[in-house]
Amino acid sequence: MEHIIIIGGGGTGAALAHDLALRGFKVSLFEKGELLSGTTGRHHGLLHSGARYAVHDPTAAQECIAENSILRRIAPQALEQNDGLFVALEETDMAYRRVFVESCRACGISVRQLSAAEALGLEPALNPNLKLALQLPDATMDAWRLPLQFFATAKANGAELHSFAEVRGIHVRSGRVTGVRIFDYKKHREYDVRGDLLVNATGAWAGKICALAGIQVPVQPGPGVMVTVNARLTNMVINRLHPAGEGDIIVPQRKLSALGTSLWLANDPDGIALPRDHIRRIIGLCAQMVPAVKDTPLHSAWCAARPLLGGRKADDPQKISRTFDCYDHKERDNLEGLVSVMGGKATTLRAMAAKTADLICRKTGRDLPCRTAAQKLLHWRLFYQ
Amino acid sequence: MQTVTFRIWRFKAAQIDPPQFQDFKLSVEANMSVLEGLEKIRQEQDQTLMYRHSCHHASCGTCACKINGRERLACITPIKDLPARPITLTPLDGFASLGDLVVDMHRFYKNLSADWSYLRESDHPGPSRAPREVKPFMRFENCVECGACVSACPVTPESEKFMGPAALAALHDELEKSPAKAADLLSLAGGSRGVRWCKSALRCSQVCPTAVYPARHIAELRRRGERSTK
Structure with a gap:
């Protein structure tokens, strides 16, 4: 079978290594740092129902709800499956309700309306002045353990996973990618790896990798700040019932509550300093939904760069679609042997991998179906056993 | 902003072997965590520095190491809360190092x-x-x-x-x-x-x-x- 080289050990690379190994390909994955140390592990841990995108980005919403139900089946140990509430606090939220509910239903996302009293019965910490809440199939994921389950399964099926191994160069001969130059941080040496196809699964770093091959890709880093406070204030994920914006989500996890998030556009995914003023802003906005947020000690704050597809500085970044795509650089740039997958969300990692592996099958002339939707993943603990 | 010194245990098989400490001076803001300090060193001074990290909020557990002799998560350890200077970082005890602060789990x-x-x-x-x-x-x-x-x-x-x-x-x-x-x-x-x-x-x-x-x-x-x- 063909040897497929994956660059990037985040959620996308993990799911792709699993998918390709299951289809029988020889797989080698290279990650410049620890596995899952880029954007993947650093999100707030929401398993999207898709509701957040239903009104303005139905493609992403439909991808999310489909993957939401699949991940519940194949990785239940990495999920707190407690649903989510979208809470209406003001008349403008109430006015948004109708288009929100219709859009969710059109995307196949189930919605159940709760009175304020019913919502407070489920979640006593909610703002007592809420007008109503909508219950949706959101959930909390462990942002590290869920993708590590994909790695554990990929490894058991023969994928070779190399952490602290950075791609420093892409070898091209006669318009065709033939392999990569690796720097191994563990052994402090460089070496070459030959492959039949190279997949760029580096998310917000995709532009940097493609630059090694002298080509460009339409991906832009879109960092955001996330905050945790040191108490679990709710059991369900709490969202503000309004168009996607900043500071409108609280994701409970273990004994913490993660608050999200802000969004801006950056040119470089590395070295993004945490804008400390965002922390207060996010806490203030989230406290409108759950007032105890502002009286709970700050636990930590950090930022991560989303891989936004087709983003341009002039765009309103909230309006950039959160769908994903994969590109055959033979068609885009007349460079054979290189595929890039980008965009998407942690929730849709499996679907991103499936679409990319389908493309790889077409390119290699193999008729091998995707089997990852039905295959329960190995426990993350088995990655180390 | 203040300047602090991170004294980090370095090890690379056959390269930095036996292990030795290396000092890094860096300017840090109030409220910066030890993990943010490590990220800053890797970005600005030495990209060969190895440590584990992922979630940055004490959920994944990967960034555990010994900070001034005590086991802590680097992500939730504010630099300002550490009384001793320099800030000394060593890998967890009882585990093999795969390079610098990275241990085999x-x-x-x-x-x-x-x-x-x-x-x-x-x-x-x-x-x-x-x-x-x-x-x-x-x-x-x-x-x-x-x-x-x-x-x-x-x-x-x-x-x-x-x-x-x-x-x-x-x-x-x-x-x-x-x-x-x-x-x-x-x-x-x-x-x-x-x-x-x-x-x-x-x-x-x-x-x-x-x-x-x-x-x-x-x-x-x-x-x-x-x-x-x-």
Whole structure:
């Protein structure tokens, strides 16, 4: 079978290594740092129902709800499956309700309306002045353990996973990618790896990798700040019932509550300093939904760069679609042997991998179906056993 | 902004071998964590510096190391809270280093069964007033599997035979959740790799960053073991 080289050990690379190994390909994955140390592990841990995108980005919403139900089946140990509430606090939220509910239903996302009293019965910490809440199939994921389950399964099926191994160069001969130059941080040496196809699964770093091959890709880093406070204030994920914006989500996890998030556009995914003023802003906005947020000690704050597809500085970044795509650089740039997958969300990692592996099958002339939707993943603990 | 020195234990097989300390001076803002400091060093001074990290909020457990001699998570350790200068970083004890602060976690996970559930019924924010026709709210266990307790334990670095505090705490959690497995679990806890090795030093509970208090679980397993043999 063909040897497929994956660059990037985040959620996308993990799911792709699993998918390709299951289809029988020889797989080698290279990650410049620890596995899952880029954007993947650093999100707030929401398993999207898709509701957040239903009104303005139905493609992403439909991808999310489909993957939401699949991940519940194949990785239940990495999920707190407690649903989510979208809470209406003001008349403008109430006015948004109708288009929100219709859009969710059109995307196949189930919605159940709760009175304020019913919502407070489920979640006593909610703002007592809420007008109503909508219950949706959101959930909390462990942002590290869920993708590590994909790695554990990929490894058991023969994928070779190399952490602290950075791609420093892409070898091209006669318009065709033939392999990569690796720097191994563990052994402090460089070496070459030959492959039949190279997949760029580096998310917000995709532009940097493609630059090694002298080509460009339409991906832009879109960092955001996330905050945790040191108490679990709710059991369900709490969202503000309004168009996607900043500071409108609280994701409970273990004994913490993660608050999200802000969004801006950056040119470089590395070295993004945490804008400390965002922390207060996010806490203030989230406290409108759950007032105890502002009286709970700050636990930590950090930022991560989303891989936004087709983003341009002039765009309103909230309006950039959160769908994903994969590109055959033979068609885009007349460079054979290189595929890039980008965009998407942690929730849709499996679907991103499936679409990319389908493309790889077409390119290699193999008729091998995707089997990852039905295959329960190995426990993350088995990655180390 | 203030300038601090990070004194970091460096090791690369056949390159920096034997290990040696290296000092890095960096300017830091108030509230910056030790992990942010490491990121800044890697970005600005030495990209060959190796450490583990992922979630940056004490959920994944990967960034555990010894900071000024004590096991901590670098992500939730503010630099300003550390009285001693320089800030000395060394890898966890009892694990092999794969490079600098990165340790091989196989030894840790070998003792944690994949059959033990990572989910428990949520105890926060207290019992709901809602009718309980729905299934109970669930949440992840407290333990983030960081290895701090195994490093701090006076027994585990000496003997690989001991399962260690994290595994025994997880075993006890599983016992509480699955009484039907009691015979097997108590036999494992009371067996040749179990609670008999514990010297009740309590270091595990002192360093645990997520308040698992493994020593309490071990004490409870001992009580259960004694009861079942009477």
